[in-house]
Amino acid sequence: MQSTTARVFMVGLLTLVLLLPLEYVKALIRDRKALQEGVANEMADKWGGPVYFYGPILKVPYQVVSETEITNKITKQVTVQRLVVTDYAYFFPDDLKINTNAKTENKHRNNYESAVFNTKMNFKGHYTTPDFSSQGIKPENINWEKASIVIKTNNLKSIKGAVNINLNGKAYAFEPVASENQNDTVETLQTTAINMRDAFTDAVNFNLNIAYDGTEQIGIVPIGKITEAKMTSNWTSPSFDGNFLPESKHVDKNGFSANWKISHLNRGFVQQYFTALPELSKYTFDVDFHIPVDEYQQNDRASKYGFLVIGLTFLIFFLIQTISKINIHIFQYGMVGLALIMFYTLLISMTEHSSFKLAYIIAGISVVIMIGTYSVSILKNKKFPLFIAASLTALYAFIYIIIQLESYALLAGSIGLFLILGAVMYVSRTIDWNNTKPA
Structure with missing residues (x-):
């Protein structure tokens, strides 16, 4: 041995x-x-989770008319049955400017911590006259009086205060709308009916402000034909993610600022949709607020x-x-x-x-x-x-x-x-x- x-x-x-x-x-x-992680998830549940924003979108109802001939087997008489169905068209803004500021802090519970933020977001831009001709929809079948503005988001409970949009100098309030799909994680905010019949003599300008409490991430879908976005924060270790990286960024001990400019040619979706809105979460530009390398x-x-x-x-x-x-x-x-x-x-x-x-x-x-x-x-x-x-x-x-x-x-x-x-x-x-x- x-x-x-x-x-x-x-x-x-x-x-x-x-x-x-x-x-x-x-x-x-x-x-x-x-x-x-359990404490971080609990804080996120109480404070507010990741922020996802998709909008604002112009929603215009229109009527689809179909006619069916019905023949009586006994009398051989032919009658025409006319069916009118209301559907919806969705139009994205031609120009969208986004300005976001996120104020972050570390929340502590016992020995654990989690990063949370309060963000204020401003959306400006304009809509041009919607084009229904590609779908063969007649002008008389468009219900301009019942148009509305729609927002898609996943974090309604952490929105701070009321949400209003200013259209050509007039304010309209948003209200939550029940989702048709019970499994849909994205919720909807929509204004009451807006009479847009005479609005499009020129471009319709809008201005929208919204504030969230959130954690982990901010993700925004660039739905403008040209989308210009700027985000600033006191967070010193951001992670830029999503489908688009910033064109320029600056990070120092006081925080960061980042700028994006995204054209409709850079994305995989168009500026108008009929019948339903698509799922566009994979086209966001994101900023993550994770603690970079935790203990x-x-x-x-x-x-x-x-x-x-x-x-x-x-x-x-x-x-x-x-x-x-x-x-x-x-x-x-x-x-x-x-x-x-x-x-x-x-x-x-x-x-x-x-x-x-x-x-x-x-x-x-x-x-x-x-x-x-x-x-x-x-x-x-x-x-x-x-x-x-x-x-x-x-x-x-x-x-x-x-x-x-x-x-x-x-x-x-x-x-x-x-x-x-x-x-x-x-x-x-x-x-x-x-x-x-x-x-």
Whole structure:
């Protein structure tokens, strides 16, 4: 049992055994992250969820007349049955300018937080004279007196205050309309009937203001023939998503501003629809207000390097044992391994009460001091424990840098491991493995 092969086998087996408590630590991180997400979802439910806006849309009813000939089988008399059905046409604005400001803050509950926002949105533009000729609809069958303006959104309960639209200087209020489809997640706001018969002697200008409380995301469908949008916020880490990215953006410590300009030629839908409105949620331009890399995600990434930390630390002890002929019991390896695992429980518990950076520094220093002090009693001198403490410090610093990196994490990790392997090969090159029994 004192042979090099036996010691290698026992240390390797212990490393694999220590993966079990390491998995328990990972499970703990996942549980705490699930609690964080549950609190975030609860806050979103009470404060308001993601904001989706699609409108304003001009809705005009028209009559579809059909005639059917019916022949009496006995008298052979032919009568014409006339059926009149009311349908609807939907027209998008020719010009749409959107100005949005979102004021964000972090809401805390116990140890958990979630990003929420209050947004004020302004929509300006104009409609030109609707064209019914493509559908062969006669002018006398158009009910201009019963036109209305429609908005599609998914977040009615978090709308702040009344919503009105100003058409050519006259204000009209929106009211919710029951959806025909019970499974439809998008709800409808619609004005009362507006007499548009004489409105289109010129372009019809509109101005609409709406305010929401929301979380996570703002998504807007660019329905204008030309849509120009600007969004500003005090949020310092926005994520731009959706079908259109901003033409220009600026992000600094005070927040961000972004601008979009989208033509109808850039989209997969037209400017007018008859009978029903299409589902256009896949054509939005979005801004996400997620906390970029939360503490639980960083803890999870750190725990994935646990096997590497344990393996390299045991390797250092094993090389010192082999070179110095000092006997290190397998129980002492186990104590060192458990101390390394305690790093992750300290990290997750302290992160919930401070920043990840501060928790990482405190947990790292605590474990390095514990293992360094323990090594003095094992190795009977100060030279090797100082080397172990320095090696652990460098290893924890290296892992912290990898955790913070995004695009270059794999490259930095690969180079670092290559250099570590080279150092181990250099140190072990002169060891006589046939004569390594402890003194």
